[in-house]
Amino acid sequence: MATPLTTGRPWRVILAFSVPLLLGNIVQQLYQFADAVVVGRYLGVNALAAVGATGALLFLLLGFAWGMTSGFAIPTAQAYGAADARAVRRSVAAGAILTAIVSLVITIGGPLAAEPILRLLQTPPELIAEATIFTQISFLGGAATMFFNFLAAIIRSIGDSRTPLVFLTLACVLNVGLVIVMVGPLGWGVGGAAAATGVAQAISVILCIDYVRRRVPQLRVQREDWRVTRAEFAEHLRLGLPMGFQASIIAIGTLTVQVALNTLGTDAVAAYTTAARVDGLASALLASLGLAVSMYTAQNIGARRPDRIRRGMKQATWMAIIASVALGAVVIAFGVPLIRLFIGEGSEDVVEMAHLFLIVNGSTYAILGVLFVVRGALQGLGQALIPTITGIIELVMRVVAAVIFGSWFGYFGVTLSNPMAWIGAVVVLVPAYMVAHRKLAHMKVDPVEVTLTTPIPVIGPTDSALVVDGIVTQPVVVIRQRRFWRSR
Incomplete structure (x- = not known):
């Protein structure tokens, strides 16, 4: 159900919008937990490490797709906030066409490039075969992942964060069941885990399309809306590509970390992979708040x-x-205890290394939380340059930590890569938002009409039929002054 984010107390609106996102991320992380638990328990630590060795590569391309489709939803949210129904539909059409093009490239190119890139990343030889299979099947299902992310993003852009949660939950439950069957009784190995995810995502796409067709006329594209202009494509790419590149830049830094881990051996890869599952749940919760701020800012x-926007940012921070x-x-x-869900007895070194990762990251989550909120606000305002620059900074900081600190301090040095990247990004993001914050406070005023349906005090001459003791008792349209954004 579409819900405008332009009315109500900002912190309540942001929280109400973000709670389904939080639950969705928990559900998504839980089914990734289930994947890892099934793979680790049924197939062993090496299979778990093989799946973990693919994470950075998959994030490089699929992370780009996720970031890009999220960027496509920003013009949709801005048009919805402006009550421009035609612009909303045309934004959906432009995003769908661009998503289809990128999906085709990833589905064809990803499987072909999987093994050469894994070898380039110095993946341990004993992990190459299973890692290649998992990567290739994941890329073959990449189109389903992309379109679900796009459809969920445009549904959220009109203020509905609950419906994507429902579809995601159904897909996750199905995914868990399929993983157990495909990896266990069917014996499809790590390929079964990847295939289960692709099938579940495809079903979620079908559910989203049917929901939009039946229940969301605001997003139902008409025939004439598909005639997207070059300018409309350019606007979506202006916001989508930087968000996609930002995710890819972060992924390149993660790839550097993966290379450093690969040189430290299988135990280091398994420990980092396991800890990353736990850490991913916590960071996903903070990312949800950042996404909520982005949609809130775009609509407003x-x-x-x-x-x-100014009030909401203070409260969201x-x-x-x-x-x-x-x-x-x-x-x-x-x-x-969470780490031991993935790793059985006899791997105490792996457990200890994984816990070290969680201590380092967990103690610096406050920096990550500020990063997500500030970056989300800038993206919602339509800014692309600063978020992209901070992505490059994150890349540099991760490389420094993984390569230099890793050579000095071993595994502990590699675990410093995330906090280093977060600090570098926040140092740039916060001043950039402060500039935007001051700009928002000095905007030219614009008169708008507001219908008042509750009693308010009245000063000055009025229609006596509507006023009793200085209070408006009937609905009345009044004019008030409102500032607006003029950065574009």
Whole structure:
């Protein structure tokens, strides 16, 4: 159900919108947990390490796709906030066409490049075969992943974060069942885990399309809307490509970390992979708040409400810091029991290394929370340059930590890569947002009509039929002054 983010108390609106995102990320992480548990328990530590060795490569391309499709939804949210129904539909059409093009490239090119890239990354020889199979099948299902992300993003862009949660939950439950069957009784190995994810995502795409067709007329594209202009494509690419490249740049840094881990041996790869599953759940919760801020900002800038953006950002930042501290305490305190869900007896070194990763990351989650909120606000405002620059900074910092610190301190040095990257990005993001924050406070005013349906005090001459003791008692249209964004 579409819900405007342009009314109500900002912190309540952001929280209400982000809760389904949080639950969705928990569900998604839980089914990734299930994948890892099934693979680790049925196939052993080497199979788990093989799946982990593919993570950075998959994120390089599929992360690009996810970031890009999220960027395509920003013009949709801005048009919805501005109450421009035609622009909403045309935005959906432009995003769908671009998503289809990129899906085709990834589906064809990804499987062909999988093994050469894994070898280039110095993946341990004993992991190459299973890692290649898992990567190739994952890329073959990449189109389904891309389109689900795109459809979920445009549904969220009109203020509905609950419906994508429902479809995601159904897909995740199905995925868990398929993984157990394909890896266990059918004996398809790591390929079965990848295939299960592709099938589940494809079903979620079908559900989203049917829902939009039946229940969301705002997003239902008409025949004339498919005649997308070059300018409309350019606007979507202006926002989508930087968000995609930002994810890819981060992934390149992650690939560097993967290379450093590969040189440290199978135990290091398994430990990092396992800890990353636990860490991913916590960081996904913070990422959800950042995405909520992005959609909130986009709708309010479309509705010309910079005053709400300023208030909402202050409140969202505090929410992020409080949540970060709580999450950090949980993963540090309960990290070992969570890690043991993936790793059986006799791998104490792996457990210890994985817990070290969680201690380093968990103690710096507050920085990550601020990063997600500030970056989301800038993206919602339509800024592409600064978020891209911070992605490059994250790449540089990760490379420094993985290569230099890794050579100095071994595995501990590699675990410093994430906090180093977060600090580098925040150092640039916060000043950039402060500039935008001040700009929002000095906008030219624009008169808009607001219908008041509740009693308000009245000053000055009025129609006496509508006023009793200085209070408006009937709905009345009044004019108030509102500032608006003029950066574009």
